[in-house]
Amino acid sequence: xxxxxxxxxxxxxxxxxxxxxxxxxxxxxxxxxxxxxxxxxxxxxxxxxxxxxxxxxxxxxxxxxxxxxxxxxxxxxxxxxxxxxxxxxxxxxxxxxxxxxxxxxxxxxxxxxxxxxxxxxxxxxxxxxxxxxxxxxxxxxxxxxxxxxxxxxxxxxxxxxxxxxxxxxxxxxxxxxxxxxxxxxxxxxxxxxxxxxxxxxxxxxxxxxxxxxxxxxxxxxxxxxxxxxxxxxxxxxxxxxxxxxxxxxxxxxxxxxx
Amino acid sequence: xxxxxxxxxxxxxxxxxxxxxxxxxxxxxxxxxxxxxxxxxxxxxxxxxxxxxxxxxxxxxxxxxxxxxxxxxxxxxxxxxxxxxxxxxxxxxxxxxxxxxxxxxxxxxxxxxxxxxxxxxxx
Numbered sequence: 001x002x003x004x005x006x007x008x009x010x011x012x013x014x015x016x017x018x019x020x021x022x023x024x025x026x027x028x029x030x031x032x033x034x035x036x037x038x039x040x041x042x043x044x045x046x047x048x049x050x051x052x053x054x055x056x057x058x059x060x061x062x063x064x065x066x067x068x069x070x071x072x073x074x075x076x077x078x079x080x081x082x083x084x085x086x087x088x089x090x091x092x093x094x095x096x097x098x099x100x101x102x103x104x105x106x107x108x109x110x111x112x113x114x115x116x117x118x119x120x121x122x123x124x125x126x127x128x129x130x131x132x133x134x135x136x137x138x139x140x141x142x143x144x145x146x147x148x149x150x151x152x153x154x155x156x157x158x159x160x161x162x163x164x165x166x167x168x169x170x171x172x173x174x175x176x177x178x179x180x181x182x183x184x185x186x187x188x189x190x191x192x193x194x195x196x197x198x199x200x201x202x203x204x205x206x207x208x209x210x211x212x213x214x215x216x217x218x219x220x221x222x223x224x225x226x227x228x229x230x231x232x233x234x235x236x237x238x239x240x241x242x243x244x245x246x247x248x249x250x251x252x253x254x255x256x257x258x
Numbered sequence: 259x260x261x262x263x264x265x266x267x268x269x270x271x272x273x274x275x276x277x278x279x280x281x282x283x284x285x286x287x288x289x290x291x292x293x294x295x296x297x298x299x300x301x302x303x304x305x306x307x308x309x310x311x312x313x314x315x316x317x318x319x320x321x322x323x324x325x326x327x328x329x330x331x332x333x334x335x336x337x338x339x340x341x342x343x344x345x346x347x348x349x350x351x352x353x354x355x356x357x358x359x360x361x362x363x364x365x366x367x368x369x370x371x372x373x374x375x376x377x378x379x380x381x
Contacts, residue, residue, distance in 0.1 A: 090299050106345065
């Protein structure tokens with residue numbers, strides 16, 4: 001089965017090769033967890049390793065910010081734009097929503113002009129500006145996702161979760177329902193240290209890794225590492241030692257691993 | 259009078275295409291800001307109200323200037339549902355002229371001359 005690799009060490013293995021083509025994939029996390037970086041890496045890898053041009057659709061974030069952020073990872077976005085392989089499009093949720101309902105709209109034109117196959121939408125949280133109604137929002141995102149698929153794009157949609165630690169709430173569940181996959185990025189506090197955790201909660205139409213992995217943001221982007229061991233309640237943000245480890249700590253049983 | 263003529267001649271000492279661009283296109287400071295905004299963010303597609311927010315300007319004044327830039331061929335508009343959406347003109351000659359203008363603005367002498375012409379145009 002064809003996959004759209006992200007180019008992120010460890011994540012593609014968790015996704016069994018990458019996202020499925022023409023799917024919408026929700027990446028949710030608190031500010032600073034690396035949602036936009038993950039999305040930019042997906043776009044950059046598509047252009048440079050898979051010859052798949054890409055779009056970045058930004059709501060309220062200036063393209064210059066993406067150029068700067070990308071440059072810090074060694075990705076030259078202005079050069080890719082000049083080569084016609086990338087476009088960073090800034091607009092608003094209300095325009096995008098209406099635009100995609102028409103044939104030959106702005107986004108469709110950009111996609112056609114560069115032959116885009118991938119898109120990063122950063123972020124769908126801004127659709128909440130159009131309506132605060134849960135059902136209404138779900139309907140808007142559903143229409144939006146279907147329009148992206150109609151244009152032939154494989155999408156990463158980011159969404160900011162309100163809480164720094166722990167879950168994303170009911171709205172996240174609604175949006176997860178209308179997307180094809182759901183990745184959670186979380187801060188985790190372990191022994192007075194903040195670490196980052198990644199979980200693929202859902203990947204429609206495919207098997208995927210179910211474990212919770214640590215990841216770091218390096219000078220080359222995200223790197224997904226080994227799974228958390230000896231901890232439970234990771235996604236709550238404040239995990240506790242697993243029963244076996246707690247027993248070992250309490251009674252001095254030597255731990256089997258590091 | 260003679261001094262005024264001398265100043266005017268001095269201020270007109272610039273690339274004639276850029277001089278025309280300033281006189282007919284970028285003839286207000288809001289337009290100058292908007293041209294720079296679209297130069298920096300060339301794939302922007304949005305309403306006047308949102309562009310006003312991005313540039314930190316008043317919505318009514320921004321819309322007036324966006325429409326004027328559209329008339330000058332620097333921007334173009336499309337109707338999306340009941341909204342007017344502004345984008346940078348796709349004409350490569352116009353885009354090249356904008357790039358030249360922004361590049362020229364890095365030179366202080368050019369900026370002084372450009373400001374002079376903008377103020378003259380606003381009188």
